[in-house]
Amino acid sequence: MSRIATVFGATGLQGGSVVKQLLKDGVFKPRAVTRNPNSDGAKELAKLGADVVAGDLADFDSVKKAVAGSEVVFAVTIPGHGKTNRELEQGKFIIDAAKAANVKYLVWSSTESVVGVSGGKYQCISLDDKSELDNYLRSTGIPHSILLTGGFLENWTRPYVPSLIRSHHLTFAARWVQGSIAILSWIDRDMGLSVSTLFNAYANGKLDEINGEDYVVLCAKLPIEDWYKIIETTLGKKVNVTWLPTVNYKMFDDMYDSVKEFEWYKGRQVPDPGLVALGVKFGTLEDFVRTEIKPYLGL
Template structure:
């Protein structure tokens, strides 16, 4: 269907509508056989990506969701029935700001009369590990907002995005050519570690749409959006099969991983945090209890992602 203009159709407010997750949510709302009106928030409604979205019938609103712009944010959700909320820790890498901006979105949705909130959160590995892994700020910040949202009084669901398949492109040290001509995935984690992989652009919105369209909104629940739960050694094997390149998984130490991050030019402040994230996954995993039952379609597997992606640069 197309975006509805009928005032009886639910109005969905989507934060970050030009981003990966917000854009995926919009795509799935358009694909639904149910009518939706959509209000999308972006910082610059004049850029080409924004205009392309506006041309689909979306009510596009220029909005900077920061505490300094609190009054405008608190008014922006007025009249919306459903809200999709998301923050981007990696824009500023400040946990206090992450929490403040996430809570502001919850407050604004509540002030606007929203009846259902879907939030893009993350698990607390500090809690999961009994305090061993407490420095994974992006996860801890999002978890704090999840707790706040659940206590807001507005029906609230946390839809966590699994491990982005595109990370191997954005973090080149995760896939590289070795001296012998083979390619390695040198990650500081056991090869049998299971990851909830997702092609986020293609499939994240599928899980948000499913939550919204359930006969009873599953308030209070946590759902992980994933295409496949797969071991890292199987990811390497399927990447080799799909591309015809000799790819292997290579377990490295945390210190070796930090050295690779430094070689990429990433700031030292990130090294321990990123290494801790892998350590937490190696020691405790990422619990996923939901299935794909009831989804409007099946999300992409890792092998399907491999087949659809352009590997010409990553496996040059």
């Protein structure tokens, strides 16, 4: 009988990374949860060998069905998913379902709390909900680990994020505040690898070592200006940056302003020594520029 790993957000960036890595490893059979099993992304996962099932994070019964019979779970919440915009409710549905199903180990994707790091000066409900769920998860007694993410490098190549303009020079429209210490995650490469490594550690009898621990899934922590210099140096092309004072969306403005004023993950070593000790080899910013940004620009 297959050892089932239920993966939420399977057609998204995080969940998709996890499903693909689990298929490569072959230890756990990924059960890919998506609202629409007939979507192109879901069909692609099915072709790769995943068991694709329907599941709506806004519907507790749906979540319970998705979790039933699974040994391990990867949990991530999604802004504006289904009937509710609150990730707090989504996360509690997953955690409660996992508890009821006697899931043996759960890996939860979270992040820094904006309201927490700023002492209430700033808030970002999406991120703050995730952080609040950290404590809820701990209170249940479910064996778990928490993976903490930063700014997604993929945002520099997503077509709906207006960060790159193709021209003789590269021009970035950046909401980051100059002088911020940027915390950057290469999700597609490092999230799946980190989750799979933790699942394998559990499977190999190392649950006591990883249970209750949190790890930062960051490939870099550096002044935001240095990230743009790395792009410039790696591509060998001049980079220009327009620093935006606002995106006229308070939640996002608060998030970026908090990063500048209150360093996120202060004191945390990058890459995370706990994940490195388990065998995770993180990607580099230079590799991301070469393998993702360069082809995206057609260079």
